[in-house]
Amino acid sequence: MTSSSDALRSDPAPTPPIPGAGPGLPVVDRVDISDVTFSLEVLHPQMARAARAGQFVIVMTHPEGERVPLTIADFDRDRGTVTLVVQAVGKTTREMQQLCQVGTDLHGMAGPLGVPSTIGSARTVVCVGGGLGVAPVYPQARAFHERGATVIGVLGFRNADLVFWEDKFREVCDELILCTDDGSAGIQGLVTDGLRLALEQHPDVAEVVAIGPPVMMQACAEATRPHGIKTVVSLNPIMVDGTGMCGGCRVRVGDQVRFACVDGPDFDGHAVDFADLRSRLGRYRGEEAQALDHWYHACRRAENAVADDLIPAPTGQGA
Numbered sequence: 001m002t003s004s005s006d007a008l009r010s011d012p013a014p015t016p017p018i019p020g021a022g023p024g025l026p027v028v029d030r031v032d033i034s035d036v037t038f039s040l041e042v043l044h045p046q047m048a049r050a051a052r053a054g055q056f057v058i059v060m061t062h063p064e065g066e067r068v069p070l071t072i073a074d075f076d077r078d079r080g081t082v083t084l085v086v087q088a089v090g091k092t093t094r095e096m097q098q099l100c101q102v103g104t105d106l107h108g109m110a111g112p113l114g115v116p117s118t119i120g121s122a123r124t125v126v127c128v129g130g131g132l133g134v135a136p137v138y139p140q141a142r143a144f145h146e147r148g149a150t151v152i153g154v155l156g157f158r159n160a161d162l163v164f165w166e167d168k169f170r171e172v173c174d175e176l177i178l179c180t181d182d183g184s185a186g187i188q189g190l191v192t193d194g195l196r197l198a199l200e201q202h203p204d205v206a207e208v209v210a211i212g213p214p215v216m217m218q219a220c221a222e223a224t225r226p227h228g229i230k231t232v233v234s235l236n237p238i239m240v241d242g243t244g245m246c247g248g249c250r251v252r253v254g255d256q257v258r259f260a261c262v263d264g265p266d267f268d269g270h271a272v273d274f275a276d277l278r279s280r281l282g283r284y285r286g287e288e289a290q291a292l293d294h295w296y297h298a299c300r301r302a303e304n305a306v307a308d309d310l311i312p313a314p315t316g317q318g319a
């Protein structure tokens, strides 16, 4: 009988992307935001021209890589680039963290996918981003600002070391409320505290956009519900094809079943069934842990092979 660790030992090591090889998409800039979060600016002029706030792409790092959905966190039509902000949480995103350096190519990027956010006629809006959700809410804040709305940004992080894109938000927000769990930057508290403060100070808020972990988006929707303020959230269910064919990204919104990849990812936060979303997100936890373990062992084997080449194995007596 073969144990799972025996099976893992015989698996091939990951294939790195080859800089400048083939029709790949060059990574032209990378910023390491924290130990686990990094941004990649990728050259893709057509994507940069077509992208709208709220859309996402499906990325393949290398030819054998898994396809992962990532929000278009920024796009620059003059530079012909799109920016992705990635949190290394599992096998593929950790592999991206390791392999995607400036000068390498992404193997593929499909998109822009999803329905662009509706930048409506609200005169005062609050854009709330929690943790990694700060990045995807940025294009919406900028789009509202360009449309002439008064934009109040509420950004939440665990501590001051994790704060990113504060300057970018200050450029497009009329007011910015920074929140940290430990009070090391801005006010001490969760984004819901910042949101409540914004609603107290601005009774004319007509729309709230909230992006972050499901529990955070749900809490924001509950904070606005008593006020009857339109609240848009961006859902991140597991996606496979991203084109409405597989059903993987099914979400419940009100009494309807919707596919987040083609009907969203933006939905009415007051109608989303967050419990269903959380339960579906956890369905493959065992397989995800196994894939990470598998990849980790492959990396260790590759490192050992390099070390064996550099330091010849001892020979002779006493070896």
Ligand SMILES: Cc1cc2nc3c(=O)[nH]c(=O)nc-3n(C[C@H](O)[C@H](O)[C@H](O)COP(=O)(O)OP(=O)(O)OC[C@H]3O[C@@H](n4cnc5c(N)ncnc54)[C@H](O)[C@@H]3O)c2cc1C
Pocket (backbone or CB within 6 Å): 056, 066, 067, 068, 069, 070, 071, 072, 073, 084, 085, 086, 087, 088, 089, 090, 091, 092, 093, 094, 132, 135, 136, 235, 236, 237, 238, 239, 240, 265, 281, 282, 285, 288, 289, 292
């Ligand atoms: C529309 C959309 C936009 C997203 N934008 C971003 C982003 O801008 N930055 C970012 O870091 N992450 C984003 N995500 C989440 C990202 O796709 C997952 O973190 C990634 O797929 C995890 O893959 P993994 O192999 O590293 O981790 P795994 O160990 O495979 O998974 C870790 C967790 O990520 C989620 N996940 C796994 N596979 C998928 C999948 N195919 N689709 C969606 N979620 C998955 C699950 O909740 C899982 O528990 C987005 C997801 C969606 C649906």
Ligand code: FES
Pocket (backbone or CB within 6 Å): 238, 239, 240, 241, 242, 243, 244, 245, 246, 247, 248, 249, 250, 259, 260, 261, 262
């Ligand atoms: S990802 Fe397959 S239907 Fe949405």
